[in-house]
Amino acid sequence: MAAADSIWLRPERASRGPAPGYDRDALAAAGVALADAQGLAAVTMRAVADALGAGPASLYRYIATREELVELMVDRAHAEIRYPELTGAWLDDLLALARESRRITLAHTWLLDATATRTPLGPSTVAFLEHALGAVAGLDVPTRDKLEAVAVLSAVVSALTRTEVAQARGGRTIPEWQRAQAAYLTHVAAEGRHPHLAAAFADQGQDSESVDRLFARIVTGVLRGLLRPDGTGDPGDGANA
Amino acid sequence: MAAADSIWLRPERASRGPAPGYDRDALAAAGVALADAQGLAAVTMRAVADALGAGPASLYRYIATREELVELMVDRAHAEIRYPELTGAWLDDLLALARESRRITLAHTWLLDATATRTPLGPSTVAFLEHALGAVAGLDVPTRDKLEAVAVLSAVVSALTRTEVAQARGGRTIPEWQRAQAAYLTHVAAEGRHPHLAAAFADQGQDSESVDRLFARIVTGVLRGLLRPDGTGDPGDGANA
DNA sequence: ACAAACTGCGATCATTGTTCGCAGTTTCTG
DNA sequence: CAGAAACTGCGAACAATGATCGCAGTTTGT
Numbered sequence: 392m393a394a395a396d397s398i399w400l401r402p403e404r405a406s407r408g409p410a411p412g413y414d415r416d417a418l419a420a421a422g423v424a425l426a427d428a429q430g431l432a433a434v435t436m437r438a439v440a441d442a443l444g445a446g447p448a449s450l451y452r453y454i455a456t457r458e459e460l461v462e463l464m465v466d467r468a469h470a471e472i473r474y475p476e477l478t479g480a481w482l483d484d485l486l487a488l489a490r491e492s493r494r495i496t497l498a499h500t501w502l503l504d505a506t507a508t509r510t511p512l513g514p515s516t517v518a519f520l521e522h523a524l525g526a527v528a529g530l531d532v533p534t535r536d537k538l539e540a541v542a543v544l545s546a547v548v549s550a551l552t553r554t555e556v557a558q559a560r561g562g563r564t565i566p567e568w569q570r571a572q573a574a575y576l577t578h579v580a581a582e583g584r585h586p587h588l589a590a591a592f593a594d595q596g597q598d599s600e601s602v603d604r605l606f607a608r609i610v611t612g613v614l615r616g617l618l619r620p621d622g623t624g625d626p627g628d629g630a631n632a
Numbered sequence: 633m634a635a636a637d638s639i640w641l642r643p644e645r646a647s648r649g650p651a652p653g654y655d656r657d658a659l660a661a662a663g664v665a666l667a668d669a670q671g672l673a674a675v676t677m678r679a680v681a682d683a684l685g686a687g688p689a690s691l692y693r694y695i696a697t698r699e700e701l702v703e704l705m706v707d708r709a710h711a712e713i714r715y716p717e718l719t720g721a722w723l724d725d726l727l728a729l730a731r732e733s734r735r736i737t738l739a740h741t742w743l744l745d746a747t748a749t750r751t752p753l754g755p756s757t758v759a760f761l762e763h764a765l766g767a768v769a770g771l772d773v774p775t776r777d778k779l780e781a782v783a784v785l786s787a788v789v790s791a792l793t794r795t796e797v798a799q800a801r802g803g804r805t806i807p808e809w810q811r812a813q814a815a816y817l818t819h820v821a822a823e824g825r826h827p828h829l830a831a832a833f834a835d836q837g838q839d840s841e842s843v844d845r846l847f848a849r850i851v852t853g854v855l856r857g858l859l860r861p862d863g864t865g866d867p868g869d870g871a872n873a
Numbered sequence: 874a875c876a877a878a879c880t881g882c883g884a885t886c887a888t889t890g891t892t893c894g895c896a897g898t899t900t901c902t903g
Numbered sequence: 904c905a906g907a908a909a910c911t912g913c914g915a916a917c918a919a920t921g922a923t924c925g926c927a928g929t930t931t932g933t
Contacts, residue, residue, distance in 0.1 A: 397812035400819060408879020409929040436921060446882040448923080457921065458809075507748035509794075512813045517820050517829065524828035534835040539850060546791035547784055553750075554783065568699075571638035572753045578641060579758050587765035588758065594775040609780060609858065616857020617850065649910020650898040677890060687913040689892080698890065880929070889920080898911070903904100 398459045399513055413443055415453050419463035423499065426464065431501035434460070461505050466513030468499045474522050482614055484526035485540075488519070489548050489610045496552045503553050510545070532618060540617045547613050551606055639700045640754055654684055656694050660704035664740065667705065672742035675701070702746050707754030709740045715763050723855055725767035726781075729760070730789050730851045737793045744794050751786070773859060781858045788854050792847055 404411055421442040422434045436457060440447040454460050472491045477484050496502045510516060523541045530537065557569065579585055580592040600608075645652055662683040663675045677698060681688040695701050713732045718725050737743050751757060764782045771778065798810065820826055821833040841849075 395808065395812070397816040399816050400812075405879065405931095407877065407929095407931050409881085409931095411880065435919080437919090447921090448882050448884090449880080451922075452880065452882095504749060508745055509809070511809075512816055517817075517826065521826040521829045524832055528828055533839075534832050535839055538832060539846075542791060542795065543788055543850065543854065546787050550783060550787035567636065568750070571636070571641075575638040575640050575753055576758075585758065585762045587769055588762045591765055591775050591779060598774075598776055605780075609784065612857040613784065613854050614857070616853040616855070616860075619857075646910065648898095648900050648908065650900095650912090652911065676888085678888090688890090689913050689915090690911085692891075693911065693913095875933090876931105877933100878929100878931080880927100882926090884924090886923075887921095890918095892917075893915090895913090896911100899909085901908075902906090 397512070398454065398462060411452065413445065413449075413453065415463055416467070417443060418450060418453055418460060419467045422460055422464045423467055426501040426505075427499060431461070431504045434464070434501075436460075462511040462513060465502065465505050465511050466515045468495055468502055469513070469515035469519055471495050471498070472515070472519060474518075477526060479529070481527050481530055481618070482611065485523065485544065485614055486607060486610055488523055488526060489544060490606070492519070492545070492548045493552050493555075493606060496549070497556070500556050503549060503556065506549065527618065530618060536618065540614065543613065543617060544610070547610060551609060555602060555606075638753070639695065639703060652693065654686065654690075654694065656704055657708070658684060659691060659694055659701060660708045663701055663705045664708055667742040667746075668740060672702070672745045675705070675742075677701075703752040703754060706743065706746050706752050707756045709736055709743055710754070710756035710760055712736050712739070713756070713760060715759075718767060720770070722768050722771055722859070723852065726764065726785065726855055727848060727851055729764055729767060730785060731847070733760075733786070733789045734793050734796075734847060737790070738797070738800075741797050744790060744797065747790065768859065771859060777859065781855065784854065784858060785851070788851060792850060796843060796847075 398415075403415060418439060421439050425434045425438055425442060434457075436450055437447045439460065440450055450460070454463070472495055474491075475484075475487050520541065523544070524537060527537045527540065576592070580589040583589070639656075644656060659680060662680050666675045666679055666683060675698075677691055678688045680701065681691055691701070695704070713736055715732075716725075716728050761782065764785070765778060768778045768781065817833070821830040824830070
């Protein structure tokens with residue numbers, strides 16, 4: 392009944408009644424196991440219930456909706472993040488945090504689906520935010536800029552990791568849409584009406600830059616562009632719609 | 633039957649048989665209208681069929697799956713992008729493109745859902761890519777860097793616009809999860825265990841920077857960080873897992 | 874002791890994307 | 904021009920899914 396509040400503000404169990412046979416963390420663990428093995432779509436209420444040896448309806452004693460289950464899963468995954476000590480160099484510290492984020496995302500690729508539209512706020516995700524803000528605490532920029540930088544950082548890490556996962560899957564289980572997209576792109580490039588695209592297409596030399604370095608290079612570039620106080624802050628033209 | 637290929641490589645109709653009563657664009661238009669009014673979730677096969685005055689099963693004469701319908705919708709929305717002439721200043725040109733992207737996303741907020749996990753490749757989205765590459769054609773950086781920059785740009789625009797949409801909805805129809813998240817965040821900030829978060833929370837002065845300027849500032853910063861050839865390219869420490 | 878408040882859960886519901894097969898229509902082929 | 908081939912719209916139905924309801928049993932608080 393009490394579903395209006397965040398699940399993190401709802402007591403895990405009440406005082407009356409028999410002891411529950413499971414708990415939120417058990418559901419989350421079962422969900423994570425399923426998602427790790429077969430993707431987020433495999434996390435159905437029935438599948439989770441089966442994994443626990445429970446009936447499907449029983450899950451609703453612990454969560455109000457499937458979305459909440461995913462919230463628990465996302466937070467559980469973020470609990471795997473290890474926070475290194477801050478070095479004081481904000482750029483290095485943020486990069487380290489980004490690397491951890493990438494690491495758990497590669498370990499649980501369904502995170503890309505679960506956090507695609509929004510990232511649920513739970514203890515672990517909040518802890519991540521706290522650490523990120525701590526890394527830039529010493530910087531002499533407005534708080535707002537820091538929040539923006541952290542938000543953009545998350546978006547960039549997701550985007551990069553998404554690409555990485557898509558390519559890594561090349562080994563097996565190439566999703567059908569990926570084949571179809573590649574075919575269409577080849578078609579368009581060969582058609583002649585998109586010169587820049589065709590040029591980029593032809594220019595696909597194997598750069599042999601390690602993914603780690605690529606990741607670091609882009610994240611570093613983005614963060615420098617956002618937080619280094621050398622920009623004028625003036626976007627160039629003042630007019631806009 | 634021919635569902636393996638991209639829909640853009642499949643002929644719209646064959647030569648035999650009676651003339652179709654509808655076409656792909658009609659489906660896309662109906663879908664867009666529904667999504668504009670009630671969100672992407674309202675775009676069910678039945679709803680689209682009803683809007684067209686057709687039976688649900690008829691839609692499958694034009695598309696292979698609902699996902700393809702969304703692809704058509706996304707491409708149709710991107711067709712609304714107006715491409716200004718290139719000024720030659722790559723940063724200004726990319727910013728203009730980003731603004732157009734933001735504009736259509738605010739006009740069709742469901743795009744944030746439809747492109748959350750991947751952006752489908754169609755004529756209009758490819759045209760966007762072509763123009764973006766054209767804007768940086770004169771830049772003396774590796775092709776790879778340009779592709780990365782465009783990809784990151786898209787991700788950042790999406791993230792910023794998503795935030796914007798979430799806040800703009802404050803007027804009415806505040807999603808339930810947003811209230812719940814805010815409540816939890818307040819709780820955490822008041823708890824005392826997250827000083828940096830609490831500080832940021834308390835520091836929510838009304839900056840009164842226009843959203844347009846904020847958007848321009850961030851996009852500019854990110855692009856400068858990625859494409860301006862002043863970075864060393866060396867991320868600082870060479871070691872990583 | 875007794876009620877309140879819980880627990881697990883079988884049964885069931887509404888919604889959804891999708892498939893099948895049929896009857897009718899148009900086009901190609903010889 | 905006949906007949907086959909390939910389409911069209913679509914009613915009916917299916918499988919899967921998230922979620923609800925109510926019941927029987929259990930524990931807690933007073």
